[in-house]
Amino acid sequence: MSSEWAIVRRVIKGADVVLEVLDVRDPLGTRSRALELMASRMGKPVVVVLNKSDLVPREVAEKWVKYFRRRGMRAVYISAAKRMGTRFLWKAIRDAADRGKEVVVVAVTGMPNVGKSTIINVLRGRHGAGTSPIPGFTKHATRMRAATWLRVIDTPGVIPRGSREDLALRGALRPEALEDPVVAAARLIGEIMGEAPSILEEKYGVRADDPYLFLEALAKRRGLLGKGGVARVDEAARIVLRDWQAGRLVFYRRPREG
Ligand SMILES: Nc1nc2c(ncn2[C@@H]2O[C@H](COP(=O)(O)OP(=O)(O)OP(=O)(O)O)[C@@H](O)[C@H]2O)c(=O)[nH]1
Numbered sequence: 057m058s059s060e061w062a063i064v065r066r067v068i069k070g071a072d073v074v075l076e077v078l079d080v081r082d083p084l085g086t087r088s089r090a091l092e093l094m095a096s097r098m099g100k101p102v103v104v105v106l107n108k109s110d111l112v113p114r115e116v117a118e119k120w121v122k123y124f125r126r127r128g129m130r131a132v133y134i135s136a137a138k139r140m141g142t143r144f145l146w147k148a149i150r151d152a153a154d155r156g157k158e159v160v161v162v163a164v165t166g167m168p169n170v171g172k173s174t175i176i177n178v179l180r181g182r183h184g185a186g187t188s189p190i191p192g193f194t195k196h197a198t199r200m201r202a203a204t205w206l207r208v209i210d211t212p213g214v215i216p217r218g219s220r221e222d223l224a225l226r227g228a229l230r231p232e233a234l235e236d237p238v239v240a241a242a243r244l245i246g247e248i249m250g251e252a253p254s255i256l257e258e259k260y261g262v263r264a265d266d267p268y269l270f271l272e273a274l275a276k277r278r279g280l281l282g283k284g285g286v287a288r289v290d291e292a293a294r295i296v297l298r299d300w301q302a303g304r305l306v307f308y309r310r311p312r313e314g
Pocket residue numbers: 107108109110111134135136137138166167168169170171172173174175186187188189190191192193194195211212213214303
């Protein structure tokens with residue numbers, strides 16, 4: 057087991073409630089069944105927190121909440137960055153905790169970069185947990201006081217199994233860490249082209265019928281040229297992945313059923 061998983065296991069063991077933080081743009085991609093299983097085996101209630109809801113229409117966030125509730129899970133959506141929906145989060149924590157508990161300990165868990173530390177800061181009402189657009193920022197578990205009755209524990213992001221491309225697309229791995237970012241970027245671009253191609257044109261001012269041609273055109277437009285004037289598609293791919301991870305390229309997934 058990697059050190060992140062070991063830390064998270066220990067934190068969950070000592071917690072009363074587990075928050076599983078997901079990116080609402082891609083809840084199924086950022087969900088960790090292993091984490092949910094770990095919590096349920098230890099008998100800990102899980103609250104699914106769909107974060108970054110400022111990046112999707114409200115109706116999409118509401119659909120995702122329904123998706124999880126229909127499957128018997130507690131779920132709320134929030135935007136930690138914009139401090140929206142936090143009242144519902146407080147209530148969900150209260151409801152999930154044992155009534156008799158005087159002090160409730162909450163483990164804030166999830167994949168890297170989903171916004172765990174930002175949520176901790178929102179619950180505390182002030183900055184205390186370090187946050188960063190670079191995945192894998194939080195390295196240790198830190199316990200902090202959020203209210204007289206509430207302690208929150210920040211944890212490092214857990215990385216699920218999957219290819220490195222998968223991880224980059226889920227925001228869990230920096231594009232710089234990919235040997236070949238083109239594969240991952242092309243998959244994302246291909247998906248966007250299938251659903252909402254105008255997003256790419258509006259964001260980058262480039263139009264193409266195919267992900268690779270798109271990257272080539274983007275590289276040329278940005279003046280990213282290598283030896284002999286060859287377009288640096290790898291650099292263009294990193295731009296797209298960085299924008300996607302940072303929420304600057306706004307694209308999201310909807311639940312298949314309502
Ligand atoms: N748009 C948007 N961005 C957010 C929101 N919450 C967090 N972020 C951004 O997402 C990035 C990651 O936030 P963190 O709180 O550091 O994420 P984390 O889950 O603690 O990440 P690790 O410590 O790497 O596991 C930062 O750039 C935050 O500003 C949100 O509600 N909306």
